[in-house]
Amino acid sequence: MITALKFSAQLFLLWVIYFLSAWVIKTFHLPLPGGVLGMLILFALLLSGVIKEEWLTTATFPLLRHLSFFFIPIAVELMEWGDLFRQKGHLLFLPLVVSLLVALLTTGGIVQLLTASSRKDGGH
Template sequence: MLRFLCQCTLIAVFYFIGQVTVTTFHLPFPASIVGMLLLFVSLLLGFIKLEWVETVANIHLKHIILFFIPPIVGVFYYLEIFKQDGFKLTLVLILSSLVVLLVTAFAADTFVKKGENNDGTFHD
């Protein structure tokens, strides 16, 4: 039980560090994401050992589906709208995703071509 509490505390400390970092530097990112990135980097660099957070992390991964329950309940709350306009909503989601994908591909292709020399190599 003490090990579990220590692991929870360590993850909470990284969340707190993320909160302080976001507040201090006025970053446009959620503190939880910054904290988890800091934890990830600490794990990669060996400052934190995986065993120090592994048990709690596995419990979180085991129960991650619980985070998806509120959106699913929201869908059931608006079930009548989905019954009436479900096809239209699905079509809009698919088309907008496709547009984002194509625009991103076009932009990436443009930037890659802009960075190429005439012989196909890239310049700095």
């Protein structure tokens, strides 16, 4: 019972932050996802100590563990796009695969290079 109350209160806190972020974005026409602004606000509130991490853990971790549930109803809309993937699916392969390799090797290569050189300088 206490856990359920705690869960609901924490969920409400997350919802309030999201709701305010979405409102700010709509009012000021910012080209930014509401979730990202909310995330940045919550991160700042946690860093400044206004919100303690214990106030969120009960609701947040179960929610994040089942995050992929929320994508299912969105992905079901793909049933409307069957023809598109049948006709143009092969054209998607190259951009998706090449960009994936580019991301892996750019980030991996740069970070390995930069951390290796800082180690040679004696710093770490």
